[in-house]
Structure formats: C-alpha cells, structure tokens
Amino acid sequence: MHFASDNTGPVHPKVMEALRRANEGHAPAYGTDALTREITARIRETFEAPEASVHLVATGTAANSLLLATQAAPWQTVFCSRAAHIHEDECNAPEFYSGGAKLTLVETEAGRMTPAGLRAAIGAEETRDIHGPQRGPVSITQASEAGTVHTLEELATLTGIARDHGLPVHMDGARFANALVHLGCTPAEMSWKAGIDLLSFGGTKNGLMGVEAAILFDPAKDREFQLRRKRGAQLFSKHRYLAAQMHAYLADGLWLEMAGAANAACRHLAEGLERVPQARLIRRPQANILFAELPRATHRRLLAARAQYHLWGAALDGGPEEEPLTARFVTDWSARTEDTERFLALL
Amino acid sequence: MHFASDNTGPVHPKVMEALRRANEGHAPAYGTDALTREITARIRETFEAPEASVHLVATGTAANSLLLATQAAPWQTVFCSRAAHIHEDECNAPEFYSGGAKLTLVETEAGRMTPAGLRAAIGAEETRDIHGPQRGPVSITQASEAGTVHTLEELATLTGIARDHGLPVHMDGARFANALVHLGCTPAEMSWKAGIDLLSFGGTKNGLMGVEAAILFDPAKDREFQLRRKRGAQLFSKHRYLAAQMHAYLADGLWLEMAGAANAACRHLAEGLERVPQARLIRRPQANILFAELPRATHRRLLAARAQYHLWGAALDGGPEEEPLTARFVTDWSARTEDTERFLALL
Amino acid sequence: MHFASDNTGPVHPKVMEALRRANEGHAPAYGTDALTREITARIRETFEAPEASVHLVATGTAANSLLLATQAAPWQTVFCSRAAHIHEDECNAPEFYSGGAKLTLVETEAGRMTPAGLRAAIGAEETRDIHGPQRGPVSITQASEAGTVHTLEELATLTGIARDHGLPVHMDGARFANALVHLGCTPAEMSWKAGIDLLSFGGTKNGLMGVEAAILFDPAKDREFQLRRKRGAQLFSKHRYLAAQMHAYLADGLWLEMAGAANAACRHLAEGLERVPQARLIRRPQANILFAELPRATHRRLLAARAQYHLWGAALDGGPEEEPLTARFVTDWSARTEDTERFLALL
C-alpha cells in the first residue's frame, strides 16, 4: 500500500541491468564517453529535435534550476503556478541558481495556470520601467503537481501568451512520461511543437535511480548550460552511469510502459475510491497523482494499517473524527494490483 | 593502460551488488530511509565522531562547495594551495555556493601549502579593517593533487596556524582513502584529531559510482548544511542508492582495499619508470597520482599505442622530439599489473 | 502642481546649509569622522536606543536590502504586503542582497498586511521540512505605499504574530516621519517598542538629498552589517556629507516639521478633492500619499495644464472620456498652498 510518492519505489530491473552492463572497463569521464554521446542522439531522436542541447543531471531540481537560470536574468521574474514544484519544493533553488530572480505566482486551477491569470500576471510586470522586476520565462509543470495534464491546446494557449510577450517557456516534466501516456501524443507534440523552449525531462520519478535530461530546443546556450552545470557542482565524473539509466529508459518504450503502469494504478485506485461512500475524489486523476477526501477516522485506520500516503494541508490529530481530510496518493511503475485491492478492502 | 584518471574505471562489483540489494521494495525518500540512517551511524563510527553531522552528496565539488559555504561568509576568503581542485577544477563552484567568497592562493610545494606561505597569506588579510576580504576557512587537499600526502605532523602544523587565527579547516578528501592507506593511521587521526573541522570524504574516485560524504565534526550547522544541500539541488530523492554505495565501501574494509590497490599500482608504475633511462619521475608518488617527464617522441609512441594519460601543461605537437614533457598518471582500484607491465614494455 | 513623488522636490535649505558647513577642512573617510560619530549618537538618542547599531546609506533600497540580508538566509522567505516597495519597486534588490531569498506576498488591505493574512502566510511555510522555503523576517512599510499608517496597535499585532513564530521584523520607514507625525507618538514607540527589530529610517523622501539610516536595535550583527554595506558598494568615502544631512534633519525637529508640512498639504488636497463632485477619494490620506479617481477627461485637462502626478494602473488613452481612472498624488515638505489651490481650481 505504497502511495507516498513516486520516488519511494524500486528502480526498474532493466535499468539495474543497464547499469551492470555499463560497468565494463574504462570510459572517459564528465560526459565525454560513448554512452553519453549515444543517449544524447537518442533523446534528440525521441524529440525529433536533431539540434537540441541535451544534458543529463541527477535531480529534477537541478534540471529545473539550471534551465531556468539560462533564461531568467537575476532582475527578472519567472511566472509559474501557485503549486509549482519550483516554488514550493525546491527551497529557493531557482532563486539560487538564477542569482536572485523572483517567482511570480499565477492564478491556478487544478494545478494549471489559467490563461487569464498568466495574461494578468505578465501584464502587471514591466509597468514600472526598470524599477520593478522584469518579465522572465514562464514555467509549466506537465503533468501538474495536482495530477492534472494540460491538453495540447492548453499548452499552446499558455505558450502563445508567453510568445506574445517574447518570453521563453520552460516545462517541468518531472512526470513528462505520465502526461504523455495520458495524452497519447508524441514527445515533440507535447514539447517544442507546443511552444516549449526548455524541458526538464524526468526519469527519476518514473523508475530510474536518479537521472533527468535538461533539454534546450534552441542550442544557442548549450555552452552556457554546460558551464552552469559544472559550476553548480552538477556535472558527474562517472557520467556513463547516468547515460546508462536513460538508455534503458528509452529502449523498447520502457519509459512509456512504466508511466502507463503508474497511471493505470492511479486510475484503479480512483475507481475504487469512487465506489466508497465516505470517500470523495477531488478530481479524476489524469496521471499518477490523486487527491481524495476521507474522514479523519478512516485515515487513522488506514495509516494504522501501514498504508503509505500523505495528508495534504491537514493534521491527523486535533479535530472531529468525521471531518473529511484531504490526502495525496501517488502511484509508480511498481504498483501492484493486489496492494491497491488490499487498500480498498480496508475501506 | 588506463592512467587518465581515477574516475574512468568501473565501479567495484561489491558496490554494484549493494545497489542491487538496496533495490528491494519501497523506501522513504530524501534520506529518511533506514539505509541512510545506518550509513550515517557507520561513518560516525569509522571516524570515532558520534556527534558529527554526516550527509551524502553525489559529486566531490558538491561536498567541497557546500561544506565551505557553511563556513565562508561571502565577504571572506578561503586559503588554499595553488593546485587546489576547488580553485582549478570547479569552475567557480565554491564562489557560487558561498555567494561570492574569494579564494586566496597560498605558496605551494609539491601540492601542499607551506606553513610559511599559509602564515603569510593569513597575515596579509584583515589588515584593512572592513575594506579588504576577511579571513575565512583554510582548505587542505589530502592526498594532494600532486600525489603527495601530508603527514599528520604537517596537517597539525597547518591546522595549528588556522586555529591560531580562529579559522576553521576543511579537508578536500576526494582521495582520503589513498592518503590514509599511505599513512597507515586511523580516519580520526587524519581528520578531526589533526584539526580538521570539515571533511569531504570521497568515494567516487575510489570505486563508487558517485557518492561523497560531507562531514562537519561540529554538528552545530547540521540544519544549515541540509538547507544548503536542498537549495543547491543536491538532495537526492532516491537516497538509498547513495547510502548503499557507501555501505559497501565501508564494509569489510573495501575502501582501504581499493585505495591500497590503487596506490600499489602507482608504486609499481613509478618503480618501472625509475628503471627507464629517458623517464624522470617528478617525485615518488605517495598515493595514486604520479608525474613524470618523458621525451615528446616517447609520448607520441605511447599515446599512439593507446596508453591513456594526460600531458600536463604541455602539448604533444610543436616542439623538438627529444624535449621532455610532463605527464600525469593516475591509477585506481581496478588497475591491472599486466596493463602496467605492457605500458612499461612499450618504453 | 507637483504631486508626482516626494523625491522630485528640492532639498531643504537647512540641509544645504549643513552640507556647506560640513565642507570645512579635512575629515577621516568611510564613516570614521566626528560628524558621523555625533549623528550616530543623536539617532540612538532620538530612538531611546543607546546600544543600537546605526549606519547611514544613500538609498532606501540599500537600507532595506542590507537590513533584510542580515536576517533573511537565502533559503528563507520574507513576508511583506502585496504593495511593498521591496517587492514592487526594487528590481529584485532584496533577492540580490540576500543571495536568493524569496518574498511571500501577504493578503493586504489598503497597503497594510492583514493579521489573518500574515498568520496564514507564515503558517503555510515550513510545512514541508527542508523542501520548502523557510520562514524569514516580516517587513512592514510605515507609512504604507497606499498612504495609510499602521496604528501602534496594528503594529503590535503584526509584530506579535512574527514574534510568536520567532521571526524578526523589519520596518521600511522611507516615510517614517510622515507616519510618526500622523500618530503623534515617539520614534521608539513606533519602532522597537512596537516590536520592530530593523528599521530603514528614511530621509531622502522627506527633504534630504540622499540619506537613510539603517538601524538594528539589537547590535549583535553590527559588524556583519558593516561588511555587507562595504561589499554592497554602499560605504561612502566622504561620509561626513551623509552625516551632515542627517544632522540638519534631526536638529530642531526639522524632520517632523517637513513631514508635517507634507501631510498637511496632502490633507489640503484631499479636502479639496472631496468637494469636487467628479472626484472620488479612494480613502482619506493619513500621511502624504493620496489616491483618487477622476474621469479620464479631467485627467486629460489636468495633465495638459502641467499638473504632475501618476495615473495608477491605468492609461490615459484608450477608453471612454467619462471613465474614472485612479491617480496617485504625493506631497512633500516643499508643497505650496497656492499650487494646490491652483490645481483644485482647475477642477
């Protein structure tokens, strides 16, 4: 009954096997090895972006912060949703890497910036010449922290607003695969074809040990990115082990298979909860995150039975037993049907 | 014939095996897992430092920069050798993480700061009240980038000078194990007992995939370190895989065994070179790095035969064939005797 | 008809005279002169704070940023109103000086954070351990950017909330004098006695050429402040000319006299506007700033007649002539009754 996060499960055996295979003989360090060259080509191919600047880092926060820093001058502000990981869960890493840029929180519905909100937020800046923060990149999380997925039209609308103001767009794709599987489109369609300039292409939350690809579809700042990565202490010496993970990920569609399994498990859980009278889904999950309300007493019972998940903005103690408390449930590639069944049975 | 660096070789099979074993079931993220708790205790035990603040990161530059940033205010200067990795090979990462501190290069002999040089460098600062940079931590590399090892007495002398001025001391121990094996002392003797306050305890250059432990022997800044690590985008979500590597490292003395093998291979190479008339050892290696001069023509032949090593401050082309050019040779745990023999035979 | 800002008017003649008098002979540089020593003592006396750390800088943004940086670690967030100068008008200077801290915008009414809003904003942070930004100082603007003045009770309520969470409180007192005159209390009552720890004590907007005092009522970080000021390139060599201005300011109550005149002029204007049918005061001014709505056509006429003021969040062109547009009017010590009369006559 593991619904705490998609970073608590095991690494996929095929990824472990790829690491084992990569561990043969010597390889040049710092990303100059053959495996890194190959995976760079493979990612470009996957995204139909033969010129893209592609580099691997080990954490999602590193990918986000380094990419944003190449586009956000310290006197600018990054537009993002109120729930954005870069705002809520990176302990000011984007501010650190950018040298002091600001984040402007845009009106958000179900984890997604609203077009009107984005328009208003952008419009409210650069109204005071050099005195206020200057407009910087827009950052969209796909799939969002609320478990929703922007449609291609929604993406195009948001990136269109950015483009109207000459602003670049970053996508935090920590759960890119989960969103892609939901939409059933191509990686290119959900990124540069939809107006995305910078992509944090996640792997860690989807079965890898710790690898994300930072992609700049316009390679003009490729060198700058590399210098920022090195200076950010994010360049791995034994780089082949990052490359190997990503190799296994993209080989034979493993990444889509894992994301599909995670999404299906989430759907399974959602459907189960919908049948439980005292449960209330906040919304139908589109990826692998689900929010639902359950009475405090029910949470108490579930947690006592060692179900793993997080209450969201609420505390287990200190209120009436029947009070509904929101919880977040996240599934990953390794979710097992019997686990979910057992959980639902407890209800 | 792999002498390019100690980060080009494979990960030790026991480490791979530990990763495989860690890959069972679920584990809480971000360092709250059992394996991380265990390895923290194990490292404290290894260093006879039950109170120490111990945290894992994935690159040596991260360990160095984060540790220095906890002690070096942005208006201070860090004293280090002219050859220090933090100065030469981290692309200003210490400056970045500290928010703009300076590095003061101290007179250096064979990779080690001289006591007189350190005294002079410290004495030359804080002579202009608030106008000049203020004195900050001293950073010592052990084993040094020149392949030398400070004796315990030498360490005590340098840390004593720092202490006389109230300055904390950091040790860049990317090759801590290689130095320790050379000295044959305990980890505590080569660290806090010798006056070291902060230690980057390396694993990556000695058979791990990518793990270093950042140790603050005084845990007062433990929380600050954790916040800096998170904000530095250096906190791994799937933290158990860092812990597992370190586990295998310290279990059954694997770390000392690997460092011993690397040092022995370096000695073997040195002894071989000493018997070659046209070769000149710059100095007897004490750890796993060796510098030697060979005529340009010899380098040309060796490199053509696919020997892997770096010319040091010299170019293969553009001079007389008999001109002696310095090269750096580094060995690691996986070095094979027959490889070295083959290399020496080429000479 | 000069209502554009309180930084467009002339410097008070007594201040010019003080500069002239200070310009005799030689004086040690960088704040070690007698005049600086005297004014430091005088400010401490004015605030009944004999131990306070007091330093002069030349811009309000410098005072705010340097003071906040002494209290806000880069991984923290500063709580401020949505209209705060530090958020809207300093082009990310607080983020720069703090090394990347965040600003959290608190629910605001008439330029003042609401207690409920502050409580909620503080409560929403530090809920995600080290992953989110940590709680940092609270910053209150007195008088506020909306022309309102917090009562002593309101200040005590806000600082009490901060204190309940162990957070220090900064006051942006660019218009401290205007607020003080309105409340009729002592400087100590409106600062440390009300729970303020750090004060930007403004002079520039109230008749000086360019001087603000940065006050830390707890002097523990006095040295750090001085180092931050120097490193921030904010330490004047010919410091006596900053001191001289502040001297004239505090001598014979000139500062209160000037603020009184500015407030009176604002009241005069407000009373006049209240008698004009097509005008609508947004609220009664309490200091020297006033917001009012007038029909577009009226603005057109006034501006054509060279009245100086700013439309606020609105453009002169592009709407119906009768549409009411908000404007900001600011008065300073040099405001002349006949100017205001002339302006009102135009209506």
Added chain:
Amino acid sequence: MHFASDNTGPVHPKVMEALRRANEGHAPAYGTDALTREITARIRETFEAPEASVHLVATGTAANSLLLATQAAPWQTVFCSRAAHIHEDECNAPEFYSGGAKLTLVETEAGRMTPAGLRAAIGAEETRDIHGPQRGPVSITQASEAGTVHTLEELATLTGIARDHGLPVHMDGARFANALVHLGCTPAEMSWKAGIDLLSFGGTKNGLMGVEAAILFDPAKDREFQLRRKRGAQLFSKHRYLAAQMHAYLADGLWLEMAGAANAACRHLAEGLERVPQARLIRRPQANILFAELPRATHRRLLAARAQYHLWGAALDGGPEEEPLTARFVTDWSARTEDTERFLALL
C-alpha cells in the same frame, strides 16, 4: 599636513555652488531630469564617444563592480594587478555583483600588470575546458594604486593582449584625471582609443562629494547596466545632485585643474623628500600618490606633530627606531603649499 587620502579633503566650492544651483524647484527622479541628460551628453562629448552608455553612481566600488558584472560571467575570472583596488579594497564587491566570478592576480610591477604576466595569466586559464574558470575581462587601474601611470603605449600593449584573446578591458579610473594630467593626452586617447571598453570615471577622489561615471563605450549593454544598477540599490532618486556635481567637474576644466593641483602638490612633496637624507622615495610619483621610506623615529615625530598619512604594511611600534618604514602620502586638489612646507620642515 593632510596626506592620508584624497577622500579626506573638502569638496571644491564650485561643486558646492553647483549643488546649490541644482536645488531649485522640482525635477523628475531617478535620472530622468534635464541635468542628467545634459551631463550625459557632456561626458560623451568629453570622451568623443557620442554613442557611449553613461550612468552615474555614487561610489567607485559601485562603478567598478557594476561595470565588471556586465562583462564577467559568474564562471569567469577577471585579470587584475596584485594591488588592484577591486581585489584589495572592495571586500569582495566584484565577486558579489558578478554573482561569484573570480579575480586572477597578475604579476605586477610598480602597480602595473606586466605584459608577460598578463599573457601568462590568460594563457593559464581555459586549459581545462569547462572545468576551470573561463577567461573574463582585464581590469587596469589608471593611475595605479602605486601612484604610477601607464603610458599610452603600455595601455595599448595590455589591451592588445586582452583583444588577442577576445577579452574586454575595464579601466578603474578612480584617479583618471590625475593620470590624464600627467600624460597630457585626451580622455579618448587614454580610454577607448587605447582599447578600453569600460571605464569607471572617478570624481570622488578629485574634489566631488560622491560621484563616478560608469561608461560603456559599446552601448549594447546599456539597459542591462541600468537594471544592474537599480537592482544593486545604486540608483539615486534625487539624481540631479549627482549630475550637478559632474557638471561643475567638467565645466571650465575644473577636473583637470584639481588633478593638476593634486599632482603638483605630490611632486612638491617628492622633491622635498628627495632633499632629506634619511628619506628614500620608493619611486618618483606620476600622479598624486607617493611612497617613501623614513626611519621609525622620524615617523614617530611626524605623526606626533599630527601629520596625516598611513604607514604601509608596517607598524609604528615593535622595532628599532632607525628601521626604515614605508609610508603612503596622497595629495588632493586642496593641498596647500605651506602645509607641505611645514611637513618638510619637520624633517
């Protein structure tokens, strides 16, 4: 007997008078006033640089740091002399403003980088791809901190070396006027015609209250400079008072007259010292700074007689009375012949 510094003397009466004249009526803030427009044009004219980006700040450290930050990326290093003010006397302000760039100290003779030293220092960087700091701007101080003045040929040689490597050149011209008067050339000849790209054009050390002009001869980064200035809290609201000072400075050659007087006073002092047997000039002064050795006993007598100057790298107490100690003597526009005579008479 005021030889402590050129920032301890009074402001020239014509500058005070200009401030008084500027203090009439209202003027738009933040540099949008007529006086600022005029002085911008005047400075461009003075430098025969009609396109140059010209902005005023109040301290030399601000001019240096802001200009360097426009050219030095955080992963670069600035090449400067060992005695450079930006290294020794700005408490890491260049590091702060650049976001963590490094300073590389170049071999220095009499306050001037040697061409060979500069070539070697540049050559030693960018030898390690992205691992080491990248080459950044060269910064030359004219007149130097040692009181020497680079000839136009010497400037051309240094800037030529920079240009060969594609590096921009900054001139710290805190004492630009003193050097100019010494060389007797035009401002253009000593700046952009000699290969200077960025100039800190000093006024404060030469009779102003506190103004420096930051000049970018290539205006491409004009907007960026303005944003950096604002975010650096260095943009004055009552900007006309900076402009007024600079106006008086450039009107009727006052700046050259003042620098000429300062240089002449220094020469006078030097000639006097040359006639004193126990004194030893370190070198003939070329601008307004002079270094000389005198026996400790003589220093004791001079300082007791209230002569104002600084011992340089030496302490008055703790050595034999006859030991020669170096002192620095600085003269400014207000130096009086009788003062110098009195000083020499004491010898």
